[in-house]
Amino acid sequence: MELIIQQLNSSGKVIAQHKISKQKITLGRAYSNDIIIDDPHICPHHAQLEIEDNGQICLVDCNSINGIFNQNKKPLAAVTNLNSGDSIYLAKLKFRILRVDHPVADTVALTQSEKTAEFISKKSVVLLLSVLILGLFILGEFLKSLTEFSAKSLYTPIISFIIVLLMWPLFWSLLSRFFKHEVRFWAHLSCLLISLLVFKLILFVGTIVSYNFGTQTALIFQATLSYLVTFICLKFSLYLFNQRKNKRQVKLSFIFTSAIFALLTIGVYVKKAEFSALPKYSGLILPPVLLWHQGIEKDDYIKSAQQVFQDAQQESVKETDKSTEHGDALEEALQDETVSSQ
Amino acid sequence: MYLSSTRSRFLTFLVIVIFHLPVHASELADQLIKKYESSVFQVQLIERQSNKKSAIGSGFLIEENKVITNYHVVSSYINSPAQYSIELLSSSDEIIKASLLNFDVVNDLAVLSLPKTTAPKLKLAAQTPQQGAEIYSIGNPHDYGMIVVPGTYNGVTAHSFYQRIHFTGSINPGMSGGPVLDKQGNIVGVNVATAGNQIGFLVPLWHLDALLKKPILPFDKYNYQDEIERQLTASQDRLFADLLQRDWQTTILGQSLVLAEIAPYLPCWGQSNAEQDKAMFAVSEINCISKEQLFISNGMRTGNIEVQFSWIEKEQLNDFQFSHLLTQSFSRAGPGNSANKKNVTNFHCYQDFSKDLSAHIHKSTFCVRNYKKYPSLYDALYISVSANNTSGAALMSHFTLAGVSQQNATAFLNKFMESVTWN
Incomplete structure (x- = not known):
């Protein structure tokens, strides 16, 4: 009769397993044991497993100092019967005892996500993406420079940019390490780079839309797509983290994405000053090729512009209403004074 | 020879001035101050909470019960009569309570009344x-x-x-x-x-x-603001009537026709970046700015006008760099007068692409803010930059008007937009 003895870590992951075919299996720190456990709290001869004739598994405590416990850490009697799949503790260490015919979980099929993950982990893909994003970064800096362009001046921004980029895969790697999952550094990096490229595209298209059709339309377009991209990126990162696909992942991604967008919105709102002496408008000018708007006639422009006078006056009226209470108090104070001076 | 003789004449003149004038002047000044010392007062603005003076100025007796001073000296009182009172300090250190009789915010004058005095x-x-x-x-x-x-x-x-x-x-x-x-x-x-x-x-x-x-208005004590609004409105009507009836001369800037000095009180200055060695682009500018502002209160000035044009050529920049340069310049418009939250609203802006007479398309922004205490008056601001010119140059035109009615601002905008074109 064969038994499987698995040693588990605190989060329940198997860290070692033994398959032993013996009537009596001894566990302890001494080298004469069938299963040698190197832990100071385990006695040289701590416990033994016996398989009775009828096939019953029986755990015997060999007068150990730190005892044996069930999976709820309740002390067990000196002799206890076990079923296949039961977990026990020897001192602080967790074990699980299984028969060979114990059922195993269904096989997880390799998903499309896994294929994608494999693909984007390829060194060539990572390299291509990195070159693309750095190229775009340098191009952006070049198109913004209004003085003679020198590559030297890009050194610091590029290094900082790379360091910031590496934060994301490093974060996931550390998290995976901590939870003893597969690390997948390159896949996380690729995931970030692809998301950034898509963001850039959204921004570019959004800028052109906003230039030609007004900021409002563009803002809705950009916000919706950015939300979607962030959601997908987070969900995929979570998949890379534990390689499982479930509802919890979708829920988590949804919560995180919403939290990020909520924080950003609040940030904009908090920063928005109540009063500014400077006008707020879009100063964006794009090259003539990207202008599709035909322009309106002067008279139409002036007619439409009249609206701002009403808008400004409305703000003024709203504030006067708010301060009326204060004004009344002031007037009363004044009247009091007139009376007293008489 | 000529130079030296001029100089010697100049020197003689100087000597004469130094030798003669001070004696004469100081004698006369001495007589004047002795004679009118008691007719000139120190005007003190007393902050009621602390009962101490918070601003001082001078004033003088024009009738036996009327003293003249500046509007700006007593502006704190006019803007918050509950918080301040006006006192006069005579040459004999006597404190006399005074009250406001009339004022002219545009010409910065105020008439105070006081009990009859015998001073000359x-x-x-x-x-x-x-x-x-x-x-x-x-x-x-x-x-x-x-x-x-x-x-x-x-x-x-x-x-x-x-x-x-x-x-x-x-x-x-x-x-x-x-x-x-x-x-x-x-x-x-x-x-x-x-x-x-x-x-x-x-x-x-x-x-x-x-x-x-002017007849002394029966002021409602709390309603000086209405009178200020009346005076400011009348003043800007005068200013814009004069401006708008003028024939606006144009001048060439790059390939565009822009406004030259449209009135003597809007003197123009020019500048360019031609002297910069490493400049990748060329800018030439015309700035026409009125030098005068009207003082309303510590937090607010008004009444000034700015008109500004820039001609920008891209030279060594590519299309994207050039549009980035234009974006930077186009984003920077601000008002020409200072005003705080107590006095004005935020700017409200309208933005669209407009077509000029030469079919060039400009991105144009028009913004106004309302005066909270003078609801018929606004600060208006316009900035426009040409956006469809493929020849590698752009025209930016800009104006700000402070303390203007909707009607005058609109008329100015109309005349401005039809005057500025490409050559």
């Missing part, structure tokens, strides 16, 4: 002095005591709409509202401002005369 009152001069005439400014600079400053009458300042007298002599804070007398002791102006280095400004005699002839 000052008289308005029958006519304005000649340019170069000696005149004497009296006031109490920085609370150091009443002094007299001799100087020269130099007529109405150039490039001005609101009209001030240019006085060559030192006027310092605290002297505001003090009288300026000719040799006979008649009033020729009122101290109002300084531009430093012996450049002083006076309110002309005729504005004082006009204010004194």
Whole structure:
């Protein structure tokens, strides 16, 4: 009769397993044991497993100092019967005892996500993406420079940019390490780079839309797509983290994405000053090729512009209403004074 | 030879001035201050909470119960009558309570009333002095005591709409509202401002005369703001009637036709980046800015106009870099006058692409903010940049108007937009 003895870590992951075919299996720190456990709290001869004739598994405590416990850490009697799949503790260490015919979980099929993950982990893909994003970064800096362009001046921004980029895969790697999952550094990096490229595209298209059709339309377009991209990126990162696909992942991604967008919105709102002496408008000018708007006639422009006078006056009226209470108090104070001076 | 002879004549003149004039001037100044010492007061604004003075100026007796000072000296009282009161300090250190009778915010004058006094009152001069005439400014600079400053009458300042007298002599804070007398002791102006280095400004005699002839309004004590609004509205109507009836001359800037000096009180200055060695692009600018602002309160000025044009050529920049440059310049428009949250709303903007007469398309932004206390008045701002020119140049045109009605701002915008075109 064969038994499987698995040693588990605190989060329940198997860290070692033994398959032993013996009537009596001894566990302890001494080298004469069938299963040698190197832990100071385990006695040289701590416990033994016996398989009775009828096939019953029986755990015997060999007068150990730190005892044996069930999976709820309740002390067990000196002799206890076990079923296949039961977990026990020897001192602080967790074990699980299984028969060979114990059922195993269904096989997880390799998903499309896994294929994608494999693909984007390829060194060539990572390299291509990195070159693309750095190229775009340098191009952006070049198109913004209004003085003679020198590559030297890009050194610091590029290094900082790379360091910031590496934060994301490093974060996931550390998290995976901590939870003893597969690390997948390159896949996380690729995931970030692809998301950034898509963001850039959204921004570019959004800028052109906003230039030609007004900021409002563009803002809705950009916000919706950015939300979607962030959601997908987070969900995929979570998949890379534990390689499982479930509802919890979708829920988590949804919560995180919403939290990020909520924080950003609040940030904009908090920063928005109540009063500014400077006008707020879009100063964006794009090259003539990207202008599709035909322009309106002067008279139409002036007619439409009249609206701002009403808008400004409305703000003024709203504030006067708010301060009326204060004004009344002031007037009363004044009247009091007139009376007293008489 | 010619040069040296000129110099020697100049030197002689200098010597004569140094030798003769001070004796004469100081004698006269001495007589003047002795004679009118009791007619000039220090005007004090008393903050009611602390019961201490929070601002000082000068003032002078024009009738036995009327004192003239500057609007800006008593502006804190006018803007919050509950918080301040006005007191006069006489030459004999007597404190006299005064109240506001009338004011002229545009010409920076105020008439105060006080109990009848026996001090000699000052008289308005029958006519304005000649340019170069000696005149004497009296006031109490920085609370150091009443002094007299001799100087020269130099007529109405150039490039001005609101009209001030240019006085060559030192006027310092605290002297505001003090009288300026000719040799006979008649009033020729009122101290109002300084531009430093012996450049002083006076309110002309005729504005004082006009204010004194105006009927005294039965002010509702809490409604000075309505009167300010009336005066500002009338003043901007005058200004824009004058501006809009003028034939606006144009001038060539790059390949565009822009406005030249549209009125003498909007003098234009030019500049470019041609002298910069490493510039990748070329900019030439015309700035026309009115030098005068009207003081309303500590937190607010108004009444000024700016008109500005830039011609920008891309030269070594590519299309994207050039549009980035335009974006930077286009984003920077701001008002020409200072105003705070208490006085104005935020700017409200309208933005669209507009077509000019030469079918060029401009991205144009028009913004206004409303005056909270004077609801019929606004600060208006317009900035426009050409957006479809493929020849590698752009025209940026911009103006700001402070304290203008909707009607005048719209009329100005209309005339401005039809005047600026490509050549």
